[in-house]
Amino acid sequence: MKKTSFRKIITFAAGVILASTQFAAKAQVPEFGATSVQNPCDRVGSGTNAFYFLVMEGESFLDNSKTLVTDPPTGFVKVYNDATNFAGGYNTPILSTNTTASLQGALGTLGPSFGRFADYITYQVVFSKPGDYYLYMRFSMFENGGNFNNYISEDSFFFPPDFNKDPKNDFLRPYDPSLPGQEVGGYSEGFGAHGFLMILNYGGDTNGPGAASRTDYSQSPSTNYWEGQFHWNQLFVSSFLNGANTNADGTAMAGQPIHYVVTPAMVGVPQNFTMSYREQGVTVDQWLFSTHTNMLNDYTQQQLDDLFVTKAAVQQPENKVVTATTNYPFLLMEAENYFAKTNRNLSGGFAAVTTLNTNVAFYGESILGTNTTASHKGALYTESPSFGRFGDYVSYRVQFAAPGDYYFYMRFTMYENGGNLTHYISEDSFFLPSGFNKDPKNDWLRPYDPSLPGQENGGYVEGFGAHGFLMVLDYHGDTNGPGAASRTDYSQSPSTNYWEGQFHWNQLFVSSFLNGANTNADGTAMAGQPIHYVVTPAMVGIPLDFTIAYRENGVTPDAWLFSTHTNLLNDYTQAQLDQQYLSPQLTVSSSGGNTVVSWPVSASCFILESTPSLSPPVWTAVPQGVQNGVTLSGSRYNLTIPTPSGNQFFRLRQP
Numbered sequence: 001m002k003k004t005s006f007r008k009i010i011t012f013a014a015g016v017i018l019a020s021t022q023f024a025a026k027a028q029v030p031e032f033g034a035t036s037v038q039n040p041c042d043r044v045g046s047g048t049n050a051f052y053f054l055v056m057e058g059e060s061f062l063d064n065s066k067t068l069v070t071d072p073p074t075g076f077v078k079v080y081n082d083a084t085n086f087a088g089g090y091n092t093p094i095l096s097t098n099t100t101a102s103l104q105g106a107l108g109t110l111g112p113s114f115g116r117f118a119d120y121i122t123y124q125v126v127f128s129k130p131g132d133y134y135l136y137m138r139f140s141m142f143e144n145g146g147n148f149n150n151y152i153s154e155d156s157f158f159f160p161p162d163f164n165k166d167p168k169n170d171f172l173r174p175y176d177p178s179l180p181g182q183e184v185g186g187y188s189e190g191f192g193a194h195g196f197l198m199i200l201n202y203g204g205d206t207n208g209p210g211a212a213s214r215t216d217y218s219q220s221p222s223t224n225y226w227e228g229q230f231h232w233n234q235l236f237v238s239s240f241l242n243g244a245n246t247n248a249d250g251t252a253m254a255g256q257p258i259h260y261v262v263t264p265a266m267v268g269v270p271q272n273f274t275m276s277y278r279e280q281g282v283t284v285d286q287w288l289f290s291t292h293t294n295m296l297n298d299y300t301q302q303q304l305d306d307l308f309v310t311k312a313a314v315q316q317p318e319n320k321v322v323t324a325t326t327n328y329p330f331l332l333m334e335a336e337n338y339f340a341k342t343n344r345n346l347s348g349g350f351a352a353v354t355t356l357n358t359n360v361a362f363y364g365e366s367i368l369g370t371n372t373t374a375s376h377k378g379a380l381y382t383e384s385p386s387f388g389r390f391g392d393y394v395s396y397r398v399q400f401a402a403p404g405d406y407y408f409y410m411r412f413t414m415y416e417n418g419g420n421l422t423h424y425i426s427e428d429s430f431f432l433p434s435g436f437n438k439d440p441k442n443d444w445l446r447p448y449d450p451s452l453p454g455q456e457n458g459g460y461v462e463g464f465g466a467h468g469f470l471m472v473l474d475y476h477g478d479t480n481g482p483g484a485a486s487r488t489d490y491s492q493s494p495s496t497n498y499w500e501g502q503f504h505w506n507q508l509f510v511s512s513f514l515n516g517a518n519t520n521a522d523g524t525a526m527a528g529q530p531i532h533y534v535v536t537p538a539m540v541g542i543p544l545d546f547t548i549a550y551r552e553n554g555v556t557p558d559a560w561l562f563s564t565h566t567n568l569l570n571d572y573t574q575a576q577l578d579q580q581y582l583s584p585q586l587t588v589s590s591s592g593g594n595t596v597v598s599w600p601v602s603a604s605c606f607i608l609e610s611t612p613s614l615s616p617p618v619w620t621a622v623p624q625g626v627q628n629g630v631t632l633s634g635s636r637y638n639l640t641i642p643t644p645s646g647n648q649f650f651r652l653r654q655p
Contacts, residue, residue: 040129056286068118094106117158130263139196150218241254268356338380386427387552389551400540407563410506412555415554433548467512472506608622
């Protein structure tokens with residue numbers, strides 16, 4: 001039986017917004033790691049106009065797949081924002097400390113300036129949906145010093161004809177070194193009618209007049225556009241390939257979009273994707289496989305960044321819980337949707353996990369199982385080591401719509417790390433920052449000092465003790481009443497059935513184990529106080545970074561919640577919290593003679609349905625896609641339709 005959760009049904013009747021209730025399931029999100037895994041809900045839109053995608057970090061290739069091993073490294077190289085020894089022809093760092101590259105890493109091409117098949121690298125991907133996937137990349141260009149008049153001497157590499165194939169020899173006409181200048185069908189480059197330096201333009205008109213227009217960024221005035229600045233484009237087979245390069249059916253291959261067919265038999269099975277070197281200069285931040293045939297026409301560069309890079313959690317005006325006496329604004333953030341990570345091992349430290357990941361817990365169960373109740377079917381796993389203060393950092397981006405004092409909650413599970421099987425208090429801690437845009441290690445009145453063993457800073461949060469998050473706050477339904485601080489201890493070994501993939505809410509407090517040296521600015525004790533963050537009016541509408549740091553292997557957050565309510569656990573049951581905060585919210589408004597239905601990007605896996613009546617309802621999928629009036633604005637989809645003459649109810653449903 002399908003797991004369900006509370007949903008709102010919105011109706012639009014003669015300009016009045018009404019609400020009802022409905023039950024449906026939840027959505028999923030993408031994952032990053034050494035193996036790039038697609039979830040069934042790694043998609044945008046719904047119905048026949050939905051497209052599926054898989055994002056792969058440029059630097060996530062398998063280390064042992066690289067064929068050119070030199071010191072210093074050449075060929076394809078993983079580059080990061082602290083690799084100051086890597087620079088282009090203009091001495092521009094690859095990458096700068098303030099890079100906008102996803103996870104602060106990229107795939108660099110560091111020499112030779114020209115070398116056909118001089119190096120190979122392989123990625124591993126797992127798809128959850130069959131389809132015809134077109135290839136896009138987010139990339140920058142660095143001058144290699146050969147010709148400063150343009151970027152067309154540093155703009156090419158080779159792709160394979162399919163998964164588990166060699167980009168040199170597995171084409172109908174493999175590469176032949178006796179034919180100078182003759183490349184194989186995987187040859188992709190930046191210049192020419194279909195080059196990736198000719199950036200496809202946004203038109204907002206699927207298959208319309210703007211669908212094929214391009215702007216040329218190949219020439220020297222483009223130094224400010226490239227040299228560490230990242231942009232999206234779709235990839236095509238080089239238009240310079242001659243007639244000998246044909247498809248199996250004899251049609252010309254030159255100028256065609258690069259795409260790969262994922263068959264039903266390939267779903268859930270790891271696939272290798274191997275590419276080969278040609279020129280030094282192009283630097284890839286992300287690869288994107290998408291069933292959309294022309295994303296650049298339908299989405300702006302900023303929208304693509306919002307979808308696949310920054311993944312900002314944006315608080316909407318309707319994100320509040322209204323009671324008879326007050327309302328509590330909140331902001332919900334998926335724990336796996338970080339945009340920055342410091343540990344270069346993408347599967348170590350903090351790791352985003354989904355249902356198709358192969359991570360296995362100490363007791364043998366999968367992280368996460370296919371029947372997981374994790375919101376959006378993803379979570380933030382603390383992979384390794386079992387103990388490592390500040391061994392990794394991940395950062396999120398948030399944007400508030402309402403000022404206030406926001407208390408911090410999490411929905412999470414615990415996994416035994418094998419250190420001590422009698423309890424969960426050896427896998428139950430991490431570090432939180434003192435505020436937004438702050439470092440959880442050094443931005444406290446008393447920063448962490450490694451010369452003081454066992455002494456942590458004010459961001460130290462753990463599960464055991466008077467205020468530990470394994471001591472789950474109890475529901476009493478009496479706001480600030482006698483039960484407001486009572487807790488049930490789930491830290492000990494009998495709690496394996498309570499944890500190990502089962503998710504629960506709790507409020508977070510500064511560790512009660514911190515000593516007197518940990519004080520607030522006014523000198524009061526910090527230990528045992530609730531974690532909270534002040535959002536001032538000046539911070540409203542401003543993107544803010546929120547960074548957490550690693551301490552122990554085991555705790556696995558599903559979602560983070562900022563709420564102005566000081567004690568949610570006393571006033572709401574666990575089931576009520578799931579219903580309230582894990583449900584994507586629909587809004588309906590009028591605009592002229594039209595109705596605008598809006599819902600969050602995080603609900604992209606859901607199908608928007610409508611019915612003219614609830615007695616009985618006859619739900620019908622609402623056509624979506626750019627051509628049907630759906631637009632992307634920030635972190636929300638907006639569907640504009642003519643205002644109905646009578647009642648019209650809407651809901652989001654996961655199939």
